[in-house]
Amino acid sequence: MSNELKVPTMAELFAEGKQPEVLFWVGCAGSFDDRAKKITKAFVKILNKANVSFAVLGTEESCTGDPAKRAGNEFLFQMQAVTNIEVMNAYEVKKVVTACPHCFNTIKNEYPGLGGNYEVVHHTQFLKDLLSEGRITMEGGQYKGKRITFHDPCYLGRANGVYEAPRDLIRKLDAELVEMKNCKKKGLCCGAGGAQMFKEPENGNKDVNVERTEQALGTKPEIIAAGCPFCNTMMTDGVKSKEKEGEVEVLDIAELIANAEDL
Amino acid sequence: MDYLPNIIFLLVLVAGIGFFAKNVKALSRNIKLGKDVDVSDNKPQRWKNMARIALGQTKMVVRPVAGILHIVVYVGFIIINIEVLEIILDGLLGTHRIFAPLGVVYDVLIGSFEILAFLVIVSVVIFWVRRNVIKIQRFLKPEMKGWPKKDGNLILYIEFVLMTLFLTMNAADFQLQTIDALHYVKAGSFPVSQFIAPIFSGMSEASLIVVERSAWWLHIIGILLFLNYLYYSKHLHILLAFPNTYYGKVKPKGQLDNLEAVTAEVKMMMDPDVDPFAAPAEGADEAAEPDKFGASDVTDLNWVQLLNSYTCTECGRCTSECPANQTGKLLSPRKIMMDTRDRLQEVGNNIDKNKGEFVADGKQLLGDYITEEELWACTSCNACTEACPVSIDPLSIIMDMRRYLVMEQSAAPSDLNNMMGNIENNGAPWPFNQMDRLNWKNES
Ligand code: SF4
Ligand code: SF4
Numbered sequence: 001m002s003n004e005l006k007v008p009t010m011a012e013l014f015a016e017g018k019q020p021e022v023l024f025w026v027g028c029a030g031s032f033d034d035r036a037k038k039i040t041k042a043f044v045k046i047l048n049k050a051n052v053s054f055a056v057l058g059t060e061e062s063c064t065g066d067p068a069k070r071a072g073n074e075f076l077f078q079m080q081a082v083t084n085i086e087v088m089n090a091y092e093v094k095k096v097v098t099a100c101p102h103c104f105n106t107i108k109n110e111y112p113g114l115g116g117n118y119e120v121v122h123h124t125q126f127l128k129d130l131l132s133e134g135r136i137t138m139e140g141g142q143y144k145g146k147r148i149t150f151h152d153p154c155y156l157g158r159a160n161g162v163y164e165a166p167r168d169l170i171r172k173l174d175a176e177l178v179e180m181k182n183c184k185k186k187g188l189c190c191g192a193g194g195a196q197m198f199k200e201p202e203n204g205n206k207d208v209n210v211e212r213t214e215q216a217l218g219t220k221p222e223i224i225a226a227g228c229p230f231c232n233t234m235m236t237d238g239v240k241s242k243e244k245e246g247e248v249e250v251l252d253i254a255e256l257i258a259n260a261e262d263l
Numbered sequence: 264m265d266y267l268p269n270i271i272f273l274l275v276l277v278a279g280i281g282f283f284a285k286n287v288k289a290l291s292r293n294i295k296l297g298k299d300v301d302v303s304d305n306k307p308q309r310w311k312n313m314a315r316i317a318l319g320q321t322k323m324v325v326r327p328v329a330g331i332l333h334i335v336v337y338v339g340f341i342i343i344n345i346e347v348l349e350i351i352l353d354g355l356l357g358t359h360r361i362f363a364p365l366g367v368v369y370d371v372l373i374g375s376f377e378i379l380a381f382l383v384i385v386s387v388v389i390f391w392v393r394r395n396v397i398k399i400q401r402f403l404k405p406e407m408k409g410w411p412k413k414d415g416n417l418i419l420y421i422e423f424v425l426m427t428l429f430l431t432m433n434a435a436d437f438q439l440q441t442i443d444a445l446h447y448v449k450a451g452s453f454p455v456s457q458f459i460a461p462i463f464s465g466m467s468e469a470s471l472i473v474v475e476r477s478a479w480w481l482h483i484i485g486i487l488l489f490l491n492y493l494y495y496s497k498h499l500h501i502l503l504a505f506p507n508t509y510y511g512k513v514k515p516k517g518q519l520d521n522l523e524a525v526t527a528e529v530k531m532m533m534d535p536d537v538d539p540f541a542a543p544a545e546g547a548d549e550a551a552e553p554d555k556f557g558a559s560d561v562t563d564l565n566w567v568q569l570l571n572s573y574t575c576t577e578c579g580r581c582t583s584e585c586p587a588n589q590t591g592k593l594l595s596p597r598k599i600m601m602d603t604r605d606r607l608q609e610v611g612n613n614i615d616k617n618k619g620e621f622v623a624d625g626k627q628l629l630g631d632y633i634t635e636e637e638l639w640a641c642t643s644c645n646a647c648t649e650a651c652p653v654s655i656d657p658l659s660i661i662m663d664m665r666r667y668l669v670m671e672q673s674a675a676p677s678d679l680n681n682m683m684g685n686i687e688n689n690g691a692p693w694p695f696n697q698m699d700r701l702n703w704k705n706e707s
Binding site: 005007028030033037040041058065067068071075078080082083109110113114158159160161187188191192193194198199206 | 514515516518529533592594636641643645668670676693695700
C-alpha cells in the first residue's frame with residue numbers, strides 16, 4: 001500500500017504547458033469533511049492506479065454555490081458560479097469529474113447558463129468508463145458475495161437520471177446487490193439536500209436520515225453503499241443512531257473499489 | 264309546438280356551454296396573472312410528454328390499483344363523448360339515435376359504451392370505498408378536510424348518477440324497441456341494460472317514453488352541469504392535464520433556473536470595467552430589474568406555476584412520497600399547490616369584485632397560506648415532481664418563496680445564514696480557510 005498520492009493542480013500543469021484529460025472537482029465536503037476526505041483519496045488512488053491524467057484546482061476551487069442556491073440565495077450562488085467558471089475557463093477545462101452529486105448537478109446543469117460549458121460526469125460514471133475501456137480491472141476481492149444495498153443520491157438519481165453506473169460497479173465487485181423498498185426513481189432522500197445539511201431539521205416524528213437508514217437496514221445489508229459525501233454522513237449518522245455501526249458499514253463506491261483492489 | 268323540445272334543448276345547450284366559456288375565460292385570466300415564462304423550447308419533447316403522460320396515462324399506473332381504475336373511468340369518459348355527440352344531434356334535430364344507420368358498427372358502439380359505463384360504475388364504487396372506508400393515508404392529510412373531501416366524493420356521485428341514467432335510458436329504449444313503439448328505431452345492442460330492462464316490463468308505452476325521455480334529459484343536463492362544475496373542482500385536471508404536461512419541465516429535474524435579473528447584477532459587480540455609477544445605457548431594458556426577487560404572492564409566480572395549481576388533482580401522490588411529510592414535518596407539496604390555487608382564486612375574485620382592479624387585501628400567499636416552516640423543511644429531492652401524474656412542480660414554488668425570504672427579507676434560519684456567510688468569506692459552507700483546500704492530499 002502506498003500512501004503517496006499524486007495530485008497535480010491545474011496551476012502546476014499549466015505552468016508546464018500541460019492540459020489534463022479531466023478536472024477532478026473535489027468539492028467542499030471532499031476537501032474539508034474528515035469522512036469525505038477518505039472518499040476523495042480513494043478516488044485519487046484509483047485515478048493514480050489507472051494512470052489517468054487529471055488535476056484538481058486546489059486552493060483555486062471554491063464552493064459551487066449549490067447550498068446557497070437551494071437556500072434561496074441566488075446572488076451568492078451566481079457570485080460563486082461566475083468566479084468558478086472564470087477559473088475553469090481560464091484553464092480551458094473540457095471535462096469535469098466529481099464525487100459529489102451536488103457539484104455534479106450544479107456544474108452540469110446550472111453553470112452552462114452562466115457561461116460554463118463542460119462535459120460533467122459523476123465519479124461512478126467515470127469509473128464505469130475506465131472499466132469498460134479496460135483502463136482499470138476489477139475483482140470482487142473482499143466484497144465477493146457480500147450483501148450491499150445502494151442508496152440513490154437524489155441529485156444523481158432523480159435529478160439527473162443516473163441509476164445504473166453505481167449499480168454496475170457494485171455488481172462488478174461480485175457482491176450481492178439488494179434493493180431497498182424505495183430505490184431508483186422512488187429513492188428516499190437522505191435528508192441532506194436543499195441545504196438541509198447545514199441546519200437543524202424542522203419538527204416532525206423523526207429525522208429523514210433515520211427513516212432512510214431503517215429502509216436500508218431492512219435489506220439486512222453488510223454494507224450500505226453511497227455515491228455522495230452528504231448521503232454518506234447522513235447514513236453513517238443513521239446507522240449510529242440505530243447502534244449498528246459494528247455490523248453495517250457505510251462506504252462510497254470509490255472506497256469499495258479502492259479497498260477491493262487493495263489500494 | 265312540435266319544435267318546443269328542440270328549442271328548449273338548444274337553450275339548455277347554449278346556457279351550459281355559455282357558462283362554461285365564461286368559466287374558461289375567468290380561468291385563463293387568473294392564470295395570466297402570473298409572470299411570463301419562455302416555454303417555446305423543446306417542442307418535440309413537450310408533445311411527447313403530453314402524449315405519454317396525459318393521453319397515455321403512463322404515470323398513473325405507477326400505482327396499479329388506482330391507475331387501472333382511473334384508466335377505465337378515463338376511457339369511459341372519452342368514449343362516452345361519442346354518445347354525447349349523438350344526444351346533442353338528436354336533441355337539436357328532434358331525431359332519435361341518429362347514428363343508427365351505422366348498423367353493426369352502431370350496435371358495437373352502443374354495446375361497448377354500456378360495458379364501459381358498467382365498468383365506470385364499478386370503478387367509482389371502489390374509488391369511493393378507498394376514499395371513505397379503507398382510509399388510505401394520503402386522503403387523510405389535514406389539507407384534505409372540508410371541501411376537498413366533499414369535492415372528491417361529489418364527483419364520484421355525479422359519475423355514478425350519469426352512468427346509471429345512461430343505462431336506464433337504454434333499458435327503457437330497449438323495451439320500447441321490443442314493443443315497436445313509433446319513433447324508437449330498432450338499433451343498438453344492450454349487453455348491460457338488458458338486465459335492467461325487466462324492471463320496466465309490463466309498463467305502458469306512455470310510461471316507458473316518460474322514463475326514457477326523463478333519463479335522456481337528465482343525462483344531458485347532468486353532463487352540462489358537470490362541465491360547469493369543473494371550474495370549482497379539482498376535476499379541472501381532465502382538461503388542464505393536457506396543457507400542463509405540455510408545459511411541464513423538460514430540463515433535468517435537478518436544474519433550477521438562474522434568475523436573470525441576478526445574473527445582470529452579478530456581471531456588473533464582477534466586471535471591473537463597469538462603472539457602477541454610470542447611468543443605464545440608452546434603451547436599456549428597465550423591465551429586467553424585477554420589483555422583487557423570488558415570490559411572496561401568486562402574482563410573483565409564473566403562469567406555468569399557476570396553471571400547475573389549477574391542474575392539481577389533490578391525489579396526494581407527491582405528499583405521500585415527500586420525505587419531509589413522511590417524517591411528520593409540516594410540509595406537504597400537495598398543500599403548496601392547493602394553497603397557491605386558493606390564493607389565486609381569491610385574488611381573481613377580488614379583481615372581479617373591484618371592476619378589474621386588484622384591491623390590496625392585506626394578505627399574501629406567504630404567511631397567510633404557506634408558512635416559513637413548511638418552506639424550510641424541503642430537501643429539494645424531487646420526489647414530489649417524480650410522483651405527480653400530471654407533471655406539476657411544487658418544488659419550483661418552494662424555491663421561489665425561499666428566494667423571497669432570503670433575498671428580500673433576509674429571513675433564513677440562522678444556521679443557513681452562517682452557512683452562507685462561510686461561503687461568502689471562505690468559499691465553503693464551513694468555516695475553513697480556502698488556502699487549506701488541498702490539505703487532504705498530505706494528511707494520512
Ligand atoms: S422536493 Fe421538497 S416538497 Fe418535494 S418531495 Fe422533496 S422534500 Fe418534499
Ligand atoms: S401536485 Fe400532482 S401529485 Fe401532488 S396532489 Fe397535485 S396532482 Fe397529485
